[in-house]
Amino acid sequence: MSEHAVELVRVDKHFGTVVAVDTVSLSIRNGEFYSLLGPSGCGKTTTLRLIAGFEMPTAGQVYIDGELQGETPPYRRPVNTVFQNYALFPHMSVFQNVAFGLEMRHVSKEVIQHSVFEVLEMVQLPGMERRRPGQLSGGQQQRVALARALVNHPKVLLLDEPLGALDLKLRKAMQLELKALQERVGITFIYVTHDQEEALTMSDRIAVMNKGQVLQIGTPEEIYERPASRFVADFIGETNFLEGKVAAVRNGEVAVEIGDALLVYAPLERDAVVGDTVVIAVRPEKISLSTTPEDPRALPGVVREVVYVGTDTRYLAELAGQVTVMVREQNLAEETARRLSAGTAVYVCWQPQSARLLRG
Amino acid sequence: MKPRSRRDTWRLLVLIAPSLFWLLIFFLVPLVMVLVISFGQRGTYGGIVWDFTLSNYARFFDPLYLRIFGRTAGIALATTVICLVGGYPMAYFIATRPPRWRNTLLLLLMIPFWTNFLIRTYAWLLILRDQGLVNMVWTGAVHNLFLHLATAYPAATLFSSLAGLTSVPLELFGTNGAIIVGLVYAWLPDMVLPCYAAIERLDFSLVEAAQDLYANRVKSFLRVVLPLTMPGLVAGSVLVFIPALGAYVTPDLLGGAKSIMIGNVIYSQFMSARDYPFGSAISFVLMAIMLIATLIYFRLGSD
Known part of the structure; x- marks a missing residue:
């Protein structure tokens, strides 16, 4: 058994002149819940199809369980897919759908019978064997699709936006259920999604993609707390971007001048010299507002807008009449929700290590 | 759905009246006429003697007519099978092209059918007869080639026997084969179009799902x-089999005197033998067989 369930080595996929996947390299470990996250058209589904064998790479290699796949057709790969629209066979019953893969591999009738009932139990669909897919709700169809793939005990399960067609509440419930299921069966999951929250909730690791390229690979915390680029910071969660020029570099810290004489600080996580154009990224929930200057680095500003959103309150604060930052404050007590009003003069500050230095 | 009021009932009647009228006058009335005539008898001078007899139906089971009917059914079946084997892959090919190509390909399929049916069938006569296009090449170029080879390699007797074989025209015209060629040519689009419609509607992600579940190309196709x-x-x-079973023009032109189908028998009963009752009886038997065959087929297909 190879350490990696799936490895992609400098894989390219071109459709005519369109580059769908551009030198993508991934190493997905055994038993990992791995998400490919990106906006639509970023190449994440094509990457999944390259692993499944529905597409063959223009260049580069795909390894599954240590074996080079080359031109191996999908029906000879030890992977199974849960399709975006489920792709259940409409002319077959739930039982026949789930049994299909086992039947194709000439598993005996008794074993098929046993396995199908077991897996339907696992996805909480017992007693539905005789139904046709058309008689099931979206959520039930989703479970059948999952059962149909899992019953084969694949090396790797590929999921292409499997929760995309479900309503929000069901989707949230299924996210947790899928994660629990994955931990129980111990199969490697490769999960394609454009929903950053879904990826953060479920994944062990995430590969963020855009325009066919992988921009960053990391745990949800790494991706969220230390985005490697402006795109990643912007795509995952909300971020304030402060553009400016490096004014000073000292003690592992960089001071950036944004606008006119407004200095902000960030840890020096990448090379920067005085005069470089850079971007400082700060998450709204890392910023605090106070009416007194508690921190010497606090920036003076004015509250411009207050929006109450239940769990927290969002403020728009204008810094020295030049830049606007978004601030999120959790509503710990009822009175904190109405602490500040528009027009209040405030001091805006954040921990230096909360700010990220990114290329301009 | 039940009409809710008298007004709805009237509206419904007005709406279906034209088609009802059309069916009544041009379908039901002639059908009843044929049925009534089929129980009559041929008069001495060709008229109809109105007495009730089943003798026309009994006459259909004469070996002579049974043989013709057997041949007819065989030809119609062969035509359907050939159309199926040729038409389904054609439909599959067209349906799997990029959308902008599909209409062009369908148009190409239809273009020959802008020409009159009689003329198209007559064209096949010019191709298949003894002095026709195929035999011109057979007894001309192919024959000359083997003659040439036979003189060049006198030791190889194969060439001289082939030269002998190609010296006489192939018997194409006036055979069941000629009729089948003509029928396949005439009804192929009627097979391709419904198949195309079905394949075009098919969700091809289901094929991917089957392949993902270890079904190879053949199995994913079959399952x-x-x-x-x-x-x-x-x-x-059904669209091919029914017209092929009742074919008249194609066997008349391409079958010559030897190969006739049941449609030709019906024609001759009405036009030459002037035996309207017997012609009507054959028509009714044919209709009943078509009906039964179609019902069985639909039942099998819906499984």
Whole structure:
């Protein structure tokens, strides 16, 4: 058994002149819940199809369980897919759908019978064997699709936006259920999604993609707390971007001048010299507002807008009449929700290590 | 759905009146006439003697007519099978092209049918007869080639026997084969179009799902594509089989005097033998057989 369930080595996929996947390299470990996250058209589904064998790479290699796949057709790969629209066979019953893969591999009738009932139990669909897919709700169809793939005990399960067609509440419930299921069966999951929250909730690791390229690979915390680029910071969660020029570099810290004489600080996580154009990224929930200057680095500003959103309150604060930052404050007590009003003069500050230095 | 008021009932009647009228005058009345005539008898001078007899139906079971009917059924079946084997892949090919190509390909399929049916069938006569296009090449170029080879290699007796074989024209015209060629040519689009409609509607992610579940190309076709496009295939087969079973023009032109089909028998009963009752009886038997065959076929196809 190879350490990696799936490895992609400098894989390219071109459709005519369109580059769908551009030198993508991934190493997905055994038993990992791995998400490919990106906006639509970023190449994440094509990457999944390259692993499944529905597409063959223009260049580069795909390894599954240590074996080079080359031109191996999908029906000879030890992977199974849960399709975006489920792709259940409409002319077959739930039982026949789930049994299909086992039947194709000439598993005996008794074993098929046993396995199908077991897996339907696992996805909480017992007693539905005789139904046709058309008689099931979206959520039930989703479970059948999952059962149909899992019953084969694949090396790797590929999921292409499997929760995309479900309503929000069901989707949230299924996210947790899928994660629990994955931990129980111990199969490697490769999960394609454009929903950053879904990826953060479920994944062990995430590969963020855009325009066919992988921009960053990391745990949800790494991706969220230390985005490697402006795109990643912007795509995952909300971020304030402060553009400016490096004014000073000292003690592992960089001071950036944004606008006119407004200095902000960030840890020096990448090379920067005085005069470089850079971007400082700060998450709204890392910023605090106070009416007194508690921190010497606090920036003076004015509250411009207050929006109450239940769990927290969002403020728009204008810094020295030049830049606007978004601030999120959790509503710990009822009175904190109405602490500040528009027009209040405030001091805006954040921990230096909360700010990220990114290329301009 | 039940009409809720008298007004709805009237509206419904007004709406279906034209088609009802059309069916009554041009379908039901002639049908009843044929049925009534089929129980009559041929008069001495060709008229109809109105007494009730089943003798016309009994006469259909004469070996002479049974043989013709057997041949007719065989030809119609062969035509359907050939149309199926040729038409389904054609439909599959067209349906799997990029959308902008599909209409062009369908148009190309239809273009020959802008020409009159009689003329198209007559063209086949010019191709298949003894002095026709095929035999011109056979007894001309092919014959000359073997003659040439036979003189060049006198030791190889194969060439001289082939030269002998090609010296006489192939017997193409006036055979069942000629009729089948003509019928396949005439009814192929009626097979391709319903098959195309079914395949075009097919969700090809289902094929990917089958392949993902270890079904190779053949198995994914047999287990997924074929069952899901079966309605188109059944419709196409019925659309080809029924006109082929009742064919008249094609066997008349391409079958010569030897190969006749049941349609020609019916024609001759009405036009030459002037035996309207017997012609009517054959028509009714044919209709009953078509009906039964179609029902059985639809039942099989819907499984």
